[in-house]
Amino acid sequence: MTSLTVYAAAALVLGSVYFLFVKKPKSQLPLPPGPPTLPILGNVHQAPKSHPWLQYFEWNKTYGPVVHLNMAGQPVIVLGTSKAAHDLLAKKGATFSDRPHFVVAYELALQGMHMLLRPYDERFKLHQRLEAPLLSEKAAKAYLAIEGLESKQLLFDLLKDSGRTINPHGHLERMTASIIYSLFYGHRVRTENDAILVQAHAVNHEFGQLVQVGKYLVDSFPVLNKLPAFLAPWKAEAAAHWKNQCSLHVGNLERGLATPSWNVAKQMQKAVDTQGIAMSVEELALNVGIMADAALDATSETLSWFVLACITEGNRGGNWIAKAQKDLDTVVGRYRLPSLDDQPALPYIEAIVEELLRWRPAGAAGVPHFTKIESTYEGFRIPANSVVIANHWSITREEAVFGPDVEAFVPERWLGDGKHLPTAGFGYGRRICPGRHIARNVLWLNVSRILWAFNVEPELTKGGEPVKVDTKGADGLVTHPLPFKACFTARGDWVGDIVTTGCDTWSVNCDEMLDDIQSTGVFK
Numbered sequence: 001m002t003s004l005t006v007y008a009a010a011a012l013v014l015g016s017v018y019f020l021f022v023k024k025p026k027s028q029l030p031l032p033p034g035p036p037t038l039p040i041l042g043n044v045h046q047a048p049k050s051h052p053w054l055q056y057f058e059w060n061k062t063y064g065p066v067v068h069l070n071m072a073g074q075p076v077i078v079l080g081t082s083k084a085a086h087d088l089l090a091k092k093g094a095t096f097s098d099r100p101h102f103v104v105a106y107e108l109a110l111q112g113m114h115m116l117l118r119p120y121d122e123r124f125k126l127h128q129r130l131e132a133p134l135l136s137e138k139a140a141k142a143y144l145a146i147e148g149l150e151s152k153q154l155l156f157d158l159l160k161d162s163g164r165t166i167n168p169h170g171h172l173e174r175m176t177a178s179i180i181y182s183l184f185y186g187h188r189v190r191t192e193n194d195a196i197l198v199q200a201h202a203v204n205h206e207f208g209q210l211v212q213v214g215k216y217l218v219d220s221f222p223v224l225n226k227l228p229a230f231l232a233p234w235k236a237e238a239a240a241h242w243k244n245q246c247s248l249h250v251g252n253l254e255r256g257l258a259t260p261s262w263n264v265a266k267q268m269q270k271a272v273d274t275q276g277i278a279m280s281v282e283e284l285a286l287n288v289g290i291m292a293d294a295a296l297d298a299t300s301e302t303l304s305w306f307v308l309a310c311i312t313e314g315n316r317g318g319n320w321i322a323k324a325q326k327d328l329d330t331v332v333g334r335y336r337l338p339s340l341d342d343q344p345a346l347p348y349i350e351a352i353v354e355e356l357l358r359w360r361p362a363g364a365a366g367v368p369h370f371t372k373i374e375s376t377y378e379g380f381r382i383p384a385n386s387v388v389i390a391n392h393w394s395i396t397r398e399e400a401v402f403g404p405d406v407e408a409f410v411p412e413r414w415l416g417d418g419k420h421l422p423t424a425g426f427g428y429g430r431r432i433c434p435g436r437h438i439a440r441n442v443l444w445l446n447v448s449r450i451l452w453a454f455n456v457e458p459e460l461t462k463g464g465e466p467v468k469v470d471t472k473g474a475d476g477l478v479t480h481p482l483p484f485k486a487c488f489t490a491r492g493d494w495v496g497d498i499v500t501t502g503c504d505t506w507s508v509n510c511d512e513m514l515d516d517i518q519s520t521g522v523f524k
């Protein structure tokens with residue numbers, strides 16, 4: 001969606017005027033430890049320029065689970081263990097659920113209507129209440145038929161490319177986008193070049209540019225926003241971006257409301273109308289649209305990481321792919337596809353999904369929280385107006401919790417006693433990802449079906465060696481693999497029989513499936 005360097009690091013610098021207003025500390029406790037600082041600049045000169053989660057991890061290793069950074073007066077707290085993240089962000093959720101404030105990207109360009117960036121206030125809680133029934137565990141179950149349909153189509157598309165090396169990203173993204181846009185707007189996505197998907201990418205790319213670190217002085221000195229427009233060129237840029245956001249999200253909302261069948265947009269509109277909530281069309285459209293954006297990127301990139309894990313880590317841990325395929329053959333057999341009903345009998349697939357979320361958390365540095373109030377933790381003072389980062393990369397690499405082989409892909413760690421390991425990747429407390437039930441189902445279904453149908457292998461050099469692929473990934477709020485190729489080969493003729501005959505879904509009437517969701521009675 002945006003570049004995380006951008007987003008997280010912007011969080012580091014945006015409030016450099018805050019310190020002028022911070023009340024004198026009430027507690028005499030010391031600040032948490034952190035790297036040495038320079039006068040005035042603090043740690044600004046050490047702020048990571050890309051992949052910030054890697055540097056945060058190093059700081060957590062050196063200074064401990066709670067690290068304090070001083071970004072020219074802006075306190076930043078980096079949490080590096082799941083205990084610290086739970087203790088502060090979840091247990092003290094009333095205090096730690098705010099977000100840092102972005103003048104250009106949030107206040108101006110999004111008119112304060114970006115769900116992920118909203119401050120923790122009454123309006124945020126209202127949106128959370130409106131979304132909650134549509135993202136609950138029950139609702140996620142009601143969406144399984146649509147998810148199953150798109151996952152069948154994924155198998156069909158991959159089978160067409162069987163035996164060739166392909167970049168799988170387009171197929172994975174089409175599948176995820178089609179689930180989300182069908183559910184949200186009643187719009188099936190037939191190709192990765194779908195006009196709405198392309199428009200969404202363009203708008204998100206533009207948004208990413210607006211949160212570039214240091215691009216706008218006004219993000220560090222909000223008082224500059226009082227300047228007249230001719231002295232404040234960012235205002236015109238933000239206004240142009242707002243138009244593009246509206247064109248995307250209001251356009252999608254209107255198309256969604258005009259379809260014949262049930263969808264999330266209609267359900268949200270109904271809730272707003274029946275509860276008599278005063279809400280502009282833009283506000284509703286952005287709520288639905290930003291939710292769709294959040295869902296799409298994180299889920300499809302996690303699946304890309306899964307394919308990358310297959311080709312780089314597949315033979316580790318006693319060959320986890322072979323183990324999973326043995327279980328699938330025993331439990332599911334070769335005459336039907338796996339479904340969520342098989343989940344209780346396939347704990348190893350569940351373990352693969354957990355390990356995937358741990359090995360490459362899609363939001364490696366999480367999404368920054370913010371606290372307006374001073375707190376204390378384990379003998380340290382967390383100052384008021386701190387940006388608080390739960391660094392998922394550190395948290396998923398805690399050797400005391402996961403063992404010494406944290407860089408390896410080892411599903412076994414989640415079996416037996418491992419069932420109680422802390423899951424990570426969806427954030428914490430009152431800002432925890434509300435779409436996690438849907439995400440987990442999509443991940444489970446596609447991981448199980450891909451492994452049931454295909455051997456997933458690396459691209460080979462002319463000499464027959466696996467082509468080296470980058471496993472560090474690109475910088476960004478949603479961390480994704482750099483483009484790579486893999487080869488999906490059907491595991492046997494039986495795959496062709498089932499996938500060719502039963503997985504070409506383009507003739508299926510999705511309107512009926514969407515109406516079936518409504519008739520489950522989950523939504524009032």
Ligand code: HEM
Binds near residue numbers: 290292302
């Ligand atoms: C593998 C898939 C996904 C991952 C790894 C993921 C991860 C995250 C993370 C780390 C956050 C920030 C949490 C925090 O601030 O502590 C978040 C927020 C959010 N996610 Fe997800 N997410 C995924 C899928 C989804 C889906 C499928 C939906 C919706 C259907 C969704 C909707 C949202 C929304 C609306 C927020 C903003 C919550 C807020 O600011 O209060 N996500 N997600």
